[in-house]
Amino acid sequence: MSLPRIAVDAMGGDHGARVMVEGAALARRRHDKFKFLLVGDETAIKAALDDHPGMREASEILHCDDVVAGDEKPSRAIRRAKTTSMGLAIQAVKDGNAGAAVSAGNTGALMAMGKIALRTMPGIDRPALAGLMPTLEEHDVIMLDLGANTEADARNLVQYAIMGAAYARIALGVEQPRVRLLNIGTEDIKGTDALRDAAAALQAASSLDMRFDGFIESDKINRGQTHVVVTDGFSGNIALKAIEGTARFVTDLLKTAFTSSLRSKFGFLVSRPATELLKHHLDPNNHNGGVFLGLNGVLVKSHGSANAQGVANAVAVTARLLEADITRRITADLAELGEDALRDRANGNGNSTDGTAAAK
Template identity: 75%
Template sequence: MSLPRIAVDAMGGDEGVRVMIEGAALARRRHERFKFLLVGDEARIKQALEHHPNLRAASEILHAPEAVAGDEKPTQALRRARTTSMGLAIDAVKRGEAGAAVSGGNTGALMAMAKLALRTMPGIDRPALAALVPTLGDNDLVMLDLGANTECDARNLFQFAIMGAAYARIVNGLESPRVRLLNIGTEETKGTENLRDAATLLKDATALALTFDGFTEADKLPRGDFDVAVTDGFSGNIALKAMEGAARFVGDLLRRSFSSSLRSKVGFLISKPATELLKHHLDPNNHNGAIFLGLNGVVVKSHGSASAMGVANAVAVTARLIEENLIERIAADIAAVDPDTIRQPSRRKAATQEGETAL
């Protein structure tokens, strides 16, 4: 049984057509059910497909005369949505010609185009960018928002938690993911009013298929003690890049240490299996594929510098989200929440006080 085809923005990413086509071909070799709509310069795509007959047999090409530049402003990209590979890939999802879209292109432009074309789901105020972060635990950590929204209120964070938990149930096979809010401390009195209000909302929403586990600090994110980390896009983006920088620092420090002397080089040979395991665990290509949650369609962002293996992993994540009906799961979870429950807690308090005064 084949899956709905995946629209691939073949022009996205730092290296464009070559890596995107190689990644799609690798994904196709791993999963014969995958089918593709390859969007971009038709001549260049056909040339790349000459080396991948298996992918060619499972693909259709949609010509796009233009591509979104990496430094292009989202507002400029929006005006060219009907002529760019990114815009046409998303439009294919909107029109039902593809089950999902994957792009390694400009994140801001991708977010803007996806939100305008697909709109947010009923009950969701804002979409959020979610990704998998490696941990010391049995599962990767689902983290959101990673940059789509710089400022969020308690209602937004509550909705992010619902969407992140639905995502974690699919990608990590969890029945009731443990959710924490990123904060400056774990005490209930710490953080902004929005964070404390979001915690109240999550504590009250006992019917959801998640376990609210309180607050967490940034240094606990890679420990693997919980499954979903929820924050605003400003804090989330900073935290993610700090972790990526720390991982590169450790890798660079190890390389420098192992090449400092003959004894160090011998030590490297002895410890090579362990360092290779570390390298594999921290390689972003093994965790590639961030998704915009909360839209009426699946749109996945591949890292711009991803290798063919990274693109293949992003495609595999995309296919799984289609197969496991992510959109329907989020919709069902949102529908299960009493609308009055997700009013701002501060408003609920005010309403209660007004009622008490009237009595």
């Protein structure tokens, strides 16, 4: 049975068709069984394909002139879903002409179009945006929600944990991912009622292929102590931008320090291997590919400024999710927990009298 092809919004992002096509071509070297539907300006796409003859043979072009602008309001973009490269890429997934869509375009528009066109899968109330971030250990950490929904109740958080664990088993290759809820402290009494009720539900869900390790504070996200960090989209987006901003701050601070004097410049030459490793580790292109989990179809967001290698990583994430059939995995985990148990536990029924939750 052939694998479903990947629809690529070739016009999204800062660099357009040239980088999007090159990135898809790089990803195909690792996933050579996949074919692509390249959506956008046919002339630009054909010019980009001239440098990648193997990619040309594996691709079909769907021409369209219209593009969602980077600063366009989602409400306006939705009205043009049937004429834009982003909208047509998502529509291809809805119609069954592709198994997944990748775009480096406007995040808000992609999120809104995806929700409307693909809808949420059975058993999921709200989709979540999940991303990969570096840690001090050899594995990345998956964090969700990063902004798809500003608020989340206990039931939503439990669903995010199930989806994040399913993603971790595919992306990180761990059979029983360690899962934690982002909180202001690790003690059982800390946080909102929603966090404590979600913790109780996850603690009781011993049948799931995950290990719930309680709460985690934001300063420990990148320490490598867990595989999945679960939170609402408001807190998750703030945490993500704080982490990215700190990484840029440290990089710029080092650059300033190493150019402040002749002695510093000499020190830079001596320590260059270490600084290059740091730069590589913090480069967002090496962790590119945010996934909208919980939709009836795979939808992946690439950084708008991603280079070809960054796009390749986003496309590779998409390919792995299709190969592993992540939608089926999430459905199976939801069924394992049981709808009634999910509703009762996440609503606080059966919790201890003081409303707290123990963590392993």
